[in-house]
Amino acid sequence: MIVLLTGSTGYIGHQLALALAQKHIKVHALVRDRNSLNIPLHKNIRLFQGDICDYQSVLKAIIGCSHVIHTAAYTNLKCKRIDHFYNINVRGTENVLQASLKYQIKKFIFTSTLSVYGPSYKAVPIVETQPRITSYSNDYELTKSMAEELVKKYRKKGLSSIILNVSKVYGPGLSTFSNGVNRLVSMICKKDLLIVPNKLKIVSNYVFIKDVVNAHLLALESNSKNANYIIGGENVSYMTLFKTIKQLTNSKVRFLKVNYSILRNAFFIINSIRYLIGLSPIITPSVLDALFVNRPSLSDKAIAELNYRPTSLGLGLMKTTKHLNKLS
Structure with missing residues (x-):
C-alpha cells in the first residue's frame, strides 16, 4: 500500500505519517517546505515538494498511490481573511479529490472537524445524523463544511471516501495553533x-491524539466505504x-x-x-x-464499525502532562 498524505507537518499529520511508516506502509508526503523542522523522517516516507493549491504538484505526488489521507487544512481562527480558508480548505481539497478520481484511488480519507455540526441541541450529544441547527460561527467551520460537501460530490462520481469528524484534540506532539x-x-x-x-459548565468532547491517529489507520484498513464517523473521547465541562x-x-x-x-x-x-x-x-x-458552546458528542458508530477505542481523559491528560514536563 502507498498512501498520499497531505498535512504531514501538522499536529495530526506528522504523527500519522510516522504511524503509517512504522506499519511498513509507504507514504508520499506532500510538503510545501522540505526544510521544515516538522518534516516526519522515516525510510518509508518520501517527500514531494508542492502545495494542495497547486494541482500539478498534487498529481506528481499521487502517482503510484492506492489510498489518500487528506489532513491538510487552514485552521487559524484569528485570521479574518476568508480567502485563506477557502483556498486551502475548499479549493485545495478539490484538487486532491480530482487527482484521486483521476488515478482511481481505492479510498479517500478526509480529516474534518466536529465543529461542522455546530453546537449540540439542548446538550444532547452530537451524532453523525445531527443536522446543523445554527449559522456558521467562523470561516473555518464554513469552509470545512464546504469541503465535506465536495467529498460527498466526488462519492457520486465513484470515489470511495470516509470522513472523520474529530473533536478537540490534545496530547503529545507538535506545538501548533490547534493545540x-x-x-x-x-x-x-x-x-x-x-x-x-x-x-464553565459548557461541555465539550476531548480526544487523545493517538486515538485520532489510530482512527485513521482503522478507517484505512476497514471495509467501510462512503461513511462519516465522529472521532472523539470523553464529554466533560470546562x-x-x-x-x-x-x-x-x-x-x-x-x-x-x-x-x-x-x-x-x-x-x-x-x-x-x-x-x-x-x-x-x-x-x-x-x-x-x-x-464556549456545548459540543458533547458520541463515537458509537466508530466504535461499532471501526473497532475504535478511545483513551480515557484522565490517562490521556496524564500522558500529556508528562510530555509537556519533559519539554519545559
Whole structure:
C-alpha cells in the first residue's frame, strides 16, 4: 500500500505519517517546505515538494498511490481573511479529490472537524445524523463544511471516501495553533492565576491524539466505504477539565471567573488597540464564542464499525502532562 498524505507537518499529520511508516506502509508526503523542522523522517516516507493549491504538484505526488489521507487544512481562527480558508480548505481539497478520481484511488480519507455540526441541541450529544441547527460561527467551520460537501460530490462520481469528524484534540506532539488543550495544561502548570469566563459548565468532547491517529489507520484498513464517523473521547465541562489538569499537575493555580460578556468586550477592545499598533489579535470574540458552546458528542458508530477505542481523559491528560514536563 502507498498512501498520499497531505498535512504531514501538522499536529495530526506528522504523527500519522510516522504511524503509517512504522506499519511498513509507504507514504508520499506532500510538503510545501522540505526544510521544515516538522518534516516526519522515516525510510518509508518520501517527500514531494508542492502545495494542495497547486494541482500539478498534487498529481506528481499521487502517482503510484492506492489510498489518500487528506489532513491538510487552514485552521487559524484569528485570521479574518476568508480567502485563506477557502483556498486551502475548499479549493485545495478539490484538487486532491480530482487527482484521486483521476488515478482511481481505492479510498479517500478526509480529516474534518466536529465543529461542522455546530453546537449540540439542548446538550444532547452530537451524532453523525445531527443536522446543523445554527449559522456558521467562523470561516473555518464554513469552509470545512464546504469541503465535506465536495467529498460527498466526488462519492457520486465513484470515489470511495470516509470522513472523520474529530473533536478537540490534545496530547503529545507538535506545538501548533490547534493545540489549545496542551497550551491550557502548560498555563495551569506555570501560572498562579488564570482569568476564565464564568461559563464553565459548557461541555465539550476531548480526544487523545493517538486515538485520532489510530482512527485513521482503522478507517484505512476497514471495509467501510462512503461513511462519516465522529472521532472523539470523553464529554466533560470546562470546570471538570480545569480541575482534572490541576490535580494531575499538582498546580496551585487559582481561577478567577469573569462575566462572559465583560470578558468578550475586553478582548474586543484589546484586539482593536493591537490592530491599530500593528500587532496580531489575541483571542478574538468569535474564537471565544466558538469555544464556549456545548459540543458533547458520541463515537458509537466508530466504535461499532471501526473497532475504535478511545483513551480515557484522565490517562490521556496524564500522558500529556508528562510530555509537556519533559519539554519545559
